[in-house]
Amino acid sequence: MSVVLAFETSCDETGVAIVRDGREVIANVVASQIDVHREFGGVVPEIASRQHTRVISQLTDKVLRDAGMPAGEGIDAIAATIGPGLMGSLLVGVSFARALAYAWNKPFIPTHHIEGHLFSVFLAEEAPEFPFLALVVSGGHTQLIQCSAPHEYEILGTTRDDAVGESFDKVARLLDLPYPGGPSIQKASANGNPEAYDFPRAMREKGGLDFSYSGLKTAVLYTLQEAKGKANIADVAASFQAAAVDVLLIKTRQAIAQTGAQRLIVAGGVAANKLLRERLQGELGIPVFVPPFAYCIDNAAMIAAAADSRIRCGAALPVDTPPQAGMSLV
Ligand SMILES: Nc1ncnc2c1ncn2[C@@H]1O[C@H](COP(=O)(O)OP(=O)(O)OP(=O)(O)O)[C@@H](O)[C@H]1O
Ligand SMILES: [Mg+2]
Numbered sequence: 335m336s337v338v339l340a341f342e343t344s345c346d347e348t349g350v351a352i353v354r355d356g357r358e359v360i361a362n363v364v365a366s367q368i369d370v371h372r373e374f375g376g377v378v379p380e381i382a383s384r385q386h387t388r389v390i391s392q393l394t395d396k397v398l399r400d401a402g403m404p405a406g407e408g409i410d411a412i413a414a415t416i417g418p419g420l421m422g423s424l425l426v427g428v429s430f431a432r433a434l435a436y437a438w439n440k441p442f443i444p445t446h447h448i449e450g451h452l453f454s455v456f457l458a459e460e461a462p463e464f465p466f467l468a469l470v471v472s473g474g475h476t477q478l479i480q481c482s483a484p485h486e487y488e489i490l491g492t493t494r495d496d497a498v499g500e501s502f503d504k505v506a507r508l509l510d511l512p513y514p515g516g517p518s519i520q521k522a523s524a525n526g527n528p529e530a531y532d533f534p535r536a537m538r539e540k541g542g543l544d545f546s547y548s549g550l551k552t553a554v555l556y557t558l559q560e561a562k563g564k565a566n567i568a569d570v571a572a573s574f575q576a577a578a579v580d581v582l583l584i585k586t587r588q589a590i591a592q593t594g595a596q597r598l599i600v601a602g603g604v605a606a607n608k609l610l611r612e613r614l615q616g617e618l619g620i621p622v623f624v625p626p627f628a629y630c631i632d633n634a635a636m637i638a639a640a641a642d643s644r645i646r647c648g649a650a651l652p653v654d655t656p657p658q659a660g661m662s663l664v
Contacts, residue, residue, distance in 0.1 A: 336410045336645060339397070339434075340638035343386045343427030344419025344447045345473070346370075346377045349634035350393045352401045352409070356642030357456055361400035362628075362635045365389045372513050376503065383422030390430050406438050413641030416444035416651070417661030418474070424657035443641040444655040447632075448475060448663050449485070451601040453643060454625035454636035462623040467595035469586050471610070472602030473499035473514075476545045476582075478589045479663070481599075485649050487664050490589055491543025498578055499604045501547040505554050505574050509567050519571045520607055526572030531557055533577035535584060543589050550577055579610045583617065590620065599623045606630040 335355060342349035351362040367385045371377050398404050414431035417424060428444070435442035452468055455461060467490075468479040476493040496504065499516060506515025511522055533553050536546040554574055558565050586598065597620055604610060606627055615622045629636055644650045 336642055337408055338443070338638040338642050338645075339406070339409045339412050340445070340634040340641060341390070341414040341427040341431045342447075342450065342632055342634040342637045343390070343423045344415045344417070345423060345632060346382050346385075347632040348386045348389050348393055348427075349632060349637070350390070350397045351634035351638050352397055352403070353457075353635050353638035353642065356453065356639040356646070357461065359457060359635045361397045362633060363393050363397055363400075364633050365393055368514060375507050375513055377420070379420045379422055382420055383426055386423055386426040390426060394430075394434075406434075409438065409440060411441045411443055411641065411645055412438070413443040413445045413637055415447045415450065415637055416655055417447065417658035419447055419659065421657060421659045424659070428657050441645075441650070442653050443644055444651045444653070445637045445641045445644070446661060446663055447637075448477075449640040450636040452479070452481065452599070453639035454601050454629040454633075455599045455623045456639050457629050457635055458623065458626050460623065462597050462599055462621070465595075466597045466599050466623070467586075467589055467593055469582065469598060469600045469614075470602045471498050471582065471600065471604035473497060473503065475602060476547065478543050478585060480593055480595075484643050484647050489664060490593070491545065491585060493545040493547060494541070495546055495548035496551060498545070498547055498582065499602065501551050501578060502604065504551050505571075508551075508555055508558055509571060511567075511571070516604060516607060519575055520609070522568050522571035523575045523609075526566065526568030526570070528572040528576035530566065530569035531573035533573055535577055535581050538581070538584055543585055543592070545581060545585060547578070547581075550574065575607075575609060579607065579613060582610060583613055586614065587618065590618065595620065597621045597623065601625055601630070603631040
């Protein structure tokens, strides 16, 4: 049995959580900074790190109290996201977690953010067995990853430019929809016709399993310019969402054919997208595992789940691994 207290501060969410055995969330809080960054249309790194510093102590107190462990009794290990992410933000969580581990004489487990997203599926009631194919779709990543065993990964495809979540955010900005773009576009799409505009499905037949999303964003921009303010926003949003999701389906299908994968997991903020979930679960013919909605966007419970597995496998990263803004999973 292991109980992990984890911290996530790689971007604009401050997350603190306590998870038992990598599956059972005992307490979880996420303080989103969306309102602070909204007026800038995206995350301002300097403001993000200051905001993490402002709230991290209170959130930790709250999580410990919620878990009935006010003085940290029963905590076996402490984990924090070590990268990739914004350096200033990472430093806040890592330094705080390290200091606590030192004070309480507990092991510190440096944890990769994308590995956290992968392990968010183990927080669902029905969890997959290894091996599986993973589709990671977040604000900074669009990747197809072969996961042959815990912590054994092969990246099969990745984005050559924008990540899919980033394209939702950028297109939302073009459409004057609020940040973050994913939920706003999903909402606007509900009243739109997904076939109104035939936006490109980039690299449908080339580029192997790599993705490209910047052309789709540019196509939306040109459509809006041509319409001179008269475009139907709901139709543009729905057509964009259809194209963005379609590409994920096309490439995932190709990856399944190539690897013979028996099961798929989907993780990252865009895994919250209803159309994507429905299409993956309805069209691929293999079991598809998704995290609970609350654990799609950044949170610390997923970091605890990944750290727990690292402890269990005896595969924890060296305790003095420094925070890394651009940290590869493999
Ligand atoms: N319902 C949704 N539909 C589409 N996209 C969504 C939805 N909900 C959230 N997103 C997108 O998910 C992204 C945020 O996800 P996440 O928190 O996993 O990314 P990140 O942590 O910023 O990036 P990374 O994990 O790559 O470092 C944003 O781009 C947001 O627009
Ligand atoms: Mg993330």
